[in-house]
Structure formats: C-alpha cells, structure tokens
Amino acid sequence: MKKILAIVDHVYEDLELWYPKIRLEEEGHEVVVAAPVAGETYSGKHGYPCVSDAAIADMNSEDFDALLVPGGFAPDKLRRDPKVLSLVKEFNDAQKPIGHICHAGWILISADVLRGRNTTSTVGIKDDMNNAGGTWIDEAVVIDGNQIAARTPKDLAPFSKALVDALKN
Amino acid sequence: MKKILAIVDHVYEDLELWYPKIRLEEEGHEVVVAAPVAGETYSGKHGYPCVSDAAIADMNSEDFDALLVPGGFAPDKLRRDPKVLSLVKEFNDAQKPIGHICHAGWILISADVLRGRNTTSTVGIKDDMNNAGGTWIDEAVVIDGNQIAARTPKDLAPFSKALVDALKN
Numbered sequence: 189m190k191k192i193l194a195i196v197d198h199v200y201e202d203l204e205l206w207y208p209k210i211r212l213e214e215e216g217h218e219v220v221v222a223a224p225v226a227g228e229t230y231s232g233k234h235g236y237p238c239v240s241d242a243a244i245a246d247m248n249s250e251d252f253d254a255l256l257v258p259g260g261f262a263p264d265k266l267r268r269d270p271k272v273l274s275l276v277k278e279f280n281d282a283q284k285p286i287g288h289i290c291h292a293g294w295i296l297i298s299a300d301v302l303r304g305r306n307t308t309s310t311v312g313i314k315d316d317m318n319n320a321g322g323t324w325i326d327e328a329v330v331i332d333g334n335q336i337a338a339r340t341p342k343d344l345a346p347f348s349k350a351l352v353d354a355l356k357n
Numbered sequence: 358m359k360k361i362l363a364i365v366d367h368v369y370e371d372l373e374l375w376y377p378k379i380r381l382e383e384e385g386h387e388v389v390v391a392a393p394v395a396g397e398t399y400s401g402k403h404g405y406p407c408v409s410d411a412a413i414a415d416m417n418s419e420d421f422d423a424l425l426v427p428g429g430f431a432p433d434k435l436r437r438d439p440k441v442l443s444l445v446k447e448f449n450d451a452q453k454p455i456g457h458i459c460h461a462g463w464i465l466i467s468a469d470v471l472r473g474r475n476t477t478s479t480v481g482i483k484d485d486m487n488n489a490g491g492t493w494i495d496e497a498v499v500i501d502g503n504q505i506a507a508r509t510p511k512d513l514a515p516f517s518k519a520l521v522d523a524l525k526n
Contacts, residue, residue: 202405206372207379214380214514235404236371345383 190217190253190355195244195272195295197223201260202232203341204289208256211348217355219256222247224269233260245271249278254355259290259310267298276301280334285354289338289347293317296335306332308339359386359422359524364413364441364464366392370429371401372510373458377425380517386524388425391416393438402429414440418447423524428459428479436467445470449503454523458507458516462486465504475501477508 192212196205209219223230223240230238244266249255255276257263266272276299279286288296293309294316296302303321308330317324328343329336329350336354338347361381365374378388392399392409399407413435418424424445426432435441445468448455457465462478463485465471472490477499486493497512498505498519505523507516 202371202403203375203379207376210372210376210514210517211380211383214518232403232405234371234401234406236401237403345379348379349383 191251192217192219192254192256192355193247193249193252193275194219194221194256194258195223195266195275196221196230196238196240196258197262197265198230199233199261200230200238200258201262201290201341202234202236203344204258204260204292205232205238205256206236207344208258208287208348208351211352212256212355215352215355220252244269244275247271247275249275249282249284252279252284254285254287254351255279256351257286257288257292257295259288259292261291263291263294267295273299283334285334285336285351287336287347287351289343290340293337296320301335305335306330307335308337310340360420361386361388361423361425361524362416362418362421362444363388363390363425363427364392364435364444365390365399365407365409365427366431366434367399368402368430369399369407369427370431370459370510371403371405372513373427373429373461374401374407374425375405376513377427377456377517377520380521381425381524384521384524389421413438413444416440416444418444418451418453421448421453423454423456423520424448425520426455426457426461426464428457428461430460432460432463436464442468452503454503454505454520456505456516456520458512459509462506465489470504474504475499476504477506479509
C-alpha cells in the first residue's frame with residue numbers, strides 16, 4: 189500500500205480528482221487530499237464537493253510515494269503558493285511519480301520541472317508547456333521518467349492506469 | 358470486450374455514473390449512456406454534465422452484456438418509464454450483471470426484481486428495498502447472482518471492481 193498526495197483548490201476539475209483518487213483506493217492505496225485549508229469544502233468546476241483532508245502547508249513530501257495534480261482552474265491559484273512549488277520539486281527530485289492532467293501543467297511550469305521532458309496537457313496551455321522547456325506531445329498519456337501527463341478528462345482511464353502501474357514499481 | 362448500458366436522467370449522481378463508466382472503459386469495455394433523449398446534456402446532482410449517447414426508447418437489452426444504474430434523484434423519474442422497467446427485467450431474466458448503487462434501487466423495486474434477493478442501497482430507501490421483497494444488508498457491496506448493489510459513492514471502488522470481475526465470467 190502506497191500513500192499519494194493530491195492537491196486541490198476551488199474550481200478543481202471534478203473527475204480529474206475523483207477518478208484517479210478512487211482508482212488508487214481500489215488498489216489499496218491511501219490518497220490524502222490537501223488544500224489551502226484543512227477540513228474545508230472545495231467545489232469542483234462542475235460543483236462536486238471535496239472536503240480536504242489536510243492543509244498543504246502541513247504536508248511533507250517524505251510522507252508520500254506519489255503526487256496527483258488535477259486540473260481545472262485550481263492550478264492557477266495553487267501555482268502562486270511557494271509551498272506547492274517546493275513540494276512538486278521535492279517529488280520530482282526524488283523521482284517519485286507525479287501525475288498531472290489538463291491545466292495541472294501550470295503548476296509544473298512554475299515549479300520548473302519540465303525542462304527536457306516530454307509532456308502533455310490541455311491544448312490550451314500547450315505553448316506554456318513548450319516555453320517552459322517541455323516538449324508537448326498530443327497523446328492521451330505521456331510518460332517521461334517519473335512524470336505522467338494527460339490531456340483532458342477523456343484520458344482519465346489510461347492516465348489512472350499509468351499511475352497504478354507506476355506505483356507497482 | 359463487453360458492452361454495458363448505463364441509464365441516466367437529470368440529477369444523476371455524478372460519480373456513480375462516471376467512476377464505473379471510466380473504470381469499465383479502462384478494461385476495454387464500451388459503455389453506452391442512454392437517457393430519455395439522445396444527444397442531450399444531462400446535469401448531475403452536483404452539476405457534472407453528461408451528453409447522452411442514445412435514447413432509452415431505442416435500446417435493446419440483447420445488444421448489451423450488463424446494465425449500470427447510477428443513483429441520485431434520476432431513478433425517481435426513470436422508474437416511471439415502462440421501457441426502463443422492461444429493460445431491467447430483461448437483463449435480470451437473462452442473468453446479465455446489473456450494477457445499481459444508492460437510490461438506483463428504486464428502479465429495481467419498480468421492475469420487481471428484488472424478491473428473495475440480498476441487496477443494498479442508500480439507507481434512505483432501505484425500507485422500500487425490504488418492502489419489495491429484498492433483504493437489505495449494510496455492506497459496501499452486496500452481490501446476489503447477477504445483481505451487484507452498493508450503498509453510496511464511498512463504495513464506488515469495490516462496487517466497480519465487482520462489476521469488472523462479473524464481466525470476466
């Protein structure tokens with residue numbers, strides 16, 4: 189059993205949090221949802237509520253085996269928090285799996301972990317991903333080392349399968 | 358690869374449709390979402406949109422290997438449609454897997470397929486399930502023959518795993 193950190197804020201993409209979260213739980217893993225405030229209800233882009241388990245400020249990357257970053261508009265806020273960026277860098281330096289989908293790429297850009305990496309995201313931020321030193325590829329799932337990227341909710345099945353597989357290694 | 362029919366209406370429970378749908382697709386199966394009108398957008402209880410693939414009136418149980426009935430308030434409407442009830446009876450008579458969760462039990466009650474069966478649902482309709490001849494059990498997933506029942510979105514991981522397993526047989 190592994191422990192996965194997911195980070196959310198208001199207007200997270202509902203299924204991009206919940207599908208991988210429940211899928212990882214199906215495998216017996218634990219997913220901790222951290223947000224700016226612990227125990228607060230965050231509303232998805234389409235309205236699905238998520239009560240946060242913990243505050244991002246209290247999180248320690250050493251306590252987790254992988255990081256899940258859902259998209260939506262939440263990453264636009266989360267990328268401004270230096271603690272979020274240091275967490276992303278720590279997971280990346282430790283080569284722990286980081287799953288990011290859709291607009292979540294914004295956070296990896298600001299954490300400056302995309303240089304030299306193949307990656308993907310919603311086509312809306314393709315230019316941002318390339319400008320940050322990544323090589324944006326139009327595929328459902330792009331895996332480069334510890335980074336597992338997907339484009340949109342339509343890619344959730346293979347994206348989550350890739351996360352499950354990464355945690356088996 | 359198997360073909361699964363899911364039936365929805367307005368105010369379906371968002372994750373109770375989408376989690377099993379994507380999970381079954383991950384296995385390579387096809388899920389057809391039928392609703393009163395084909396190609397219309399149905400909004401989940403929390404707002405997640407679903408564009409229906411087909412109209413319930415056009416569905417034929419012989420074209421499918423299993424039936425998925427999400428909960429929410431949608432079953433309150435769907436149980437009034439004789440075509441929905443005849444579809445449920447046909448899947449049940451053919452002993453094809455029927456997955457139902459939360460308030461979806463209402464539809465099985467009106468299709469009169471619960472007599473003598475162990476089952477579960479949201480506790481809110483426990484009395485209705487027992488009055489229809491079922492034996493309501495407070496467990497995450499209750500399997501009785503072809504019927505796979507679960508209580509709430511919290512049970513989605515084992516519920517969907519049970520559906521995946523049933524389609525392997």
